[in-house]
Amino acid sequence: MKKIIMLIISIILIFGLVACNDNAPSDQNKEVKEQEQTNESSTNETPGNIDFTGKTLNVVTTSESYVPLFEKFTEETGAKVEFLSMSSGEVISRIKAEGGKPMADLWFGGGIDAFMQAKEDGILEQYTSPEIETVLPQYKDSEGYWLSKGITVVGFMVNPTLLEEKNLEVPKSWKDLADAKYKDEIIMSNPSISGTNYAVVKGLIDLYGEEEAWNYFQKLNDNIPFYGKRGGDPQEKVVAGEFAIGIIPVAKKPFDIASENGLEIIWPEEGIPWVPEGVAIFKNGEGVDVAKAFVDFMLKDENQELLAELDGKDGAQMIKPGIKGYEIGLPEDKLITQDLSTFGTLRESILNKWQEVTKDKESR
Amino acid sequence: MFLEISNLTKKYNNKTVVSNVSFGVEEGELLTILGPSGCGKTTILKALGGFVKSDDGKVILDGIDITDFPAEERPVSTVFQSYGLFPHMSVIDNVIYGLKFIGIKRKEAEKIGIEMLKKVHLQGEENKRPSQLSGGQQQRVAVARGLVTRPKLLLLDEPLSNLDAKLRLELRSEIKAIQREFNITTIFVTHDQEEAFSIADKIMLMNKGELIQFSRPRELYENPTTKFSLDFIGSVNYDEKNSRFSRLEDVYFDDKGEEMEVLDYSFKGQIIEYTLLTSDGTTIRTVSLNRKGEFAVGEKVNAIVNWSPLDKLDK
Amino acid sequence: MKNIKYIKKILDKLLISIIYISILVFILYPILCVFYQAMFIDGSFNVNVLNDFLINDIKLLGNSLKVAILSTIISTIVAISVGIFYLVSNKRTRKIINLIMMLTMISPPFVTSLSYINLFGRRGFITHDIFGLTLNTYGMWGIVLMQSLGFISLNCLVVTGSLSRINSKIIYSARDLGADTTSVIKDIVIPLLRPTMLIIALLTFVRSLADFTTPAIIGGNFNTMATEAYLSMVAYGDITRASVINVVLFIPALFVFIIYRKNIQNTNMNEANELEEDILSKNGILYQIVKYISLIFIFFIIIQYSSIFISAFTKKRMGISYFTLKNFIETKAYISKTFMRSIVYSLISGICGALLGILIGYYLEIRKLRFMDFIDLVATMPYVIPGSFFGIGYILAFKGAPFFLTGTATIVVLNVLFKQLPFSSKIGIEAANQISYETINSVKDLGGTDFDVLKDVVLPMSKNNLFISFANSFTATMTTVGSIIFLVYPGQKVATLVMFDVIQSGKYNVGSVIAILIILITMTVNILFYKVLIRREVNVS
Structure with a gap:
């Protein structure tokens, strides 16, 4: 009996605490917005060549492959770099869940759709780097909230041996993938999590128009047993022999892996979806100034080339003209004409519709 | 001999716990194995029960060599010091457990069990759990359980050590009575001499794994064959100078005896124990029943001592 | 002398308050927050x-x-x-x-899933090869x-x-x-x-x-x-x-x-x-029957761990495996500071958790404090609460005033500490039960305070239990994923998360390497502490 009374008292006390707590974040945001207005004028200043020894730059990024770039930055500025790798959709989700507090200082990589949404949600810092002049206009936000570090293009990774075992030919086009003969052989990732796969959905909508695109996805959905929970899933599962066809972001590394494992990379005939990968600075992070310095750093030509190397991208995938990259045979003309402006604004509705279409695969 | 043990030996990690022990027990006899802790008595019991494999030796029971039989096949029942009752079964289920292995059906078994419980004065307790019984009652259940299968040999491993003095006496006579009634060959292990003496037909005295002496109780008491027997059994007065010994009861007050001085006395209820100093400086003790009053410390008394020579004993 | 006694008494009261408060704040409060979040929208019941x-x-x-x-x-x-x-x-x-x-x-718990794919996947060793x-x-x-x-x-x-x-x-x-x-x-x-x-x-x-x-x-x-x-x-x-x-x-x-x-x-x-x-x-x-079931189980475990071991040391090319140390080199890029961090967090969780457990045991069983029973009840809750529940609770509870703990190492450490508390407190209670009243009363008899009882008798006599507590908390924290996966920011990345990450991306070989490293580290630390805490005692006797 005593225990129950104690429990009830504690609960009442704590609910009181919780109720108070709930008000706090919104107060915080209001305060911050006010501060922002007074600071706007000063955001266009560039930080000079400052020494950041002792400071840490916290980064969320999409993979572990940028360590050499981070290390070079540390060498030059003395700032330590800590990073966590996460798909772009996950970043937004977590920030939302945690009430808008920034997870890090710098957001490096991930589908631009998530960045656009983040800009709408007001969690990005505005910054125009002096180096940004030479970047092509479609690769930077006009208001300076984000820029790109290159585009990711989409293709198929195919296991011809596995297909041969089933007497199937290697698919060459999007239309092929919808053919029922490939049932259970295809894997793609959940576009809510993976920016690349979101680009696939958006890209095909832009290519075929809404109605036809959604019909297509219905058919494609029948061929996919389940959706991967990370952007990198399809490639690795095809390599592991679990699936014959994976919809993947294409770069040099996949080409290398393909040749090592007897796989093929296919550029789909009708068109190649693509998405710029974003780079942005989180508002209210502790290392905002270090992040700004990093943006300057990364826009220098020599670092752009390093980036191309790390990403295994073709020069055509970089944001500044004339940067040397790898030759991976990207047929530039096949890039779908996408409406980038709606990439972000339509994100929510597209994802909702997608969830409906694939309802049988996810239990949502 | 109904039970014959020959050359029983057991070693644990190079330490010899039982060393070449041989003895026999007649049918219906109660043998007590007596000795200090660590003398090997429990190990012998375990070997007889089949829980421990001896390194050497034979065990022949009623003409059958059971040396290599596992415990479940031996017609031997053991009552352990902690009783080993099945805590999750009722008293009656505990008692009749062994009957199902000799093919007796439940109804019949219950009848037998209830009879046996009567014999140990536990009628009415059939459906209780062991934890609901007192120590003495649990012990009786253990005995009943062991007897109900009519084993050829009953082993009791210090069964009364966990009980208080009064209960011990009570149960001791009960066990003896039952043993007589069923005429069951029994081996009873204890470290308590009084217990051993009061119930045993024969006593086997052990020390450090060796059989020291095997005789009837009186024989063991009056004619110890080794110094250890002398020391362990009863109380002794030593006179090293003259190489002789006497028991406390060999000293008695008599006006014709030599003069001694009372050094100390101990009032023990029934008896009074006196410590006396003899004329040649030896300290001896004696007891006298609490009848005639006490002597005081320092008082001079006269006593006669019946000494026995020490050299008759082996080591 | 009187002053010291007074200080000791205060310390005692302080300890008690710390226990009460920390259990309520760091276990009960987050749990309630989750309920609140689920059933109240914008402050009204919904x-x-x-x-x-x-x-x-x-x-x-x-x-x-x-x-x-x-x-x-x-x-x-x-x-x-x-x-x-x-x-x-x-x-x-x-x-x-x-x-x-x-x-x-x-x-780590999902190590089995790793090997499952290796062995039973479409190209698994057993099913396919x-x-x-x-x-x-x-x-x-x-x-x-x-x-x-x-x-x-x-x-x-x-x-x-x-x-x-x-x-x-x-x-x-x-x-x-x-x-x-x-x-x-x-x-x-x-x-x-x-x-x-x-x-x-x-x-x-x-x-x-x-x-x-x-x-x-x-x-x-x-x-x-x-x-x-x-x-x-x-x-x-x-x-x-x-x-x-x-x-x-x-x-x-x-x-x-x-x-x-x-x-x-x-x-x-x-x-x-x-x-x-x-x-x-x-x-x-x-x-x-039990023998064969056991043998099958043991067999499964052996091939599982063998496959992980093999997976760490091989790579596949054109479908054929070859021995290589490249996986280890690849892994280096992933781990850097994370292993150190895992170890540090686990040590804190292990040591503090063990001590807290003994304290609870002491105050509950020996001092028989009034509300300790309730505290023990609450302390046992994390045992049955899903890790993610606890993690979300921590986010909700501590993201705002007066804590602002999201994104710090503190919240991660607190989370792992209190998640393991049920086990530690149970061990602590057992330890306290094993100390006889006579021993405790002797301290008082000779002039000691309650605090001395704790310091000179309870803690030293509980060494075995402290170790068990520590081993459990340390190991559990080294291998935990569930509760901290939402709490971790780039500055708090730990080894298990990297492993989970890496497996999700399909880099199974690297995952295997990390698994082996986690196992080795856990084993080593456990043995070290065992030697320090327990072996020493044995030698003395």
């Missing part, structure tokens, strides 16, 4: 999301329950079998079983199998612990009365193990419900509530939905908790003995 979930997604609950029940049945049966097998085996076999159990307990099959082995049975394998060892440990508390004379008596091994197992051992069976069933059930990493990796299409809660946080940013799911998950867990508390009072009252050898002979059909 169960729409809850209802929505119950109506539309009830299938998920069904999935979770199905998996939990199956895992519970399988792992309980196997754990009992291995326990009995252990009972009947000789010292050497027992040592091997112990080793294997330990190995599985110090590994040996049997030439190409199966789609994702789905419910894969999850059930892998969960069971993961849970069996802890259950086994509980079983062997209980077996050692059975008075061996009971088994001797049964044999004495003519029972062969089959009868002894059937009539004596299994009935005496019933309370234990209930406990391990309850624990397994709850752990299965909470497990999201296994279904995430090999569930494929089959979603459980735990994975859905994870997805809600990670893919849809919907913390309300995540809270709702966790609240629904909590209900069966709560039942389990109540039954568990009732039963745990009844067990573990006696001292554990060393299990005697040769207590039963190896015959009879029941023995054969």
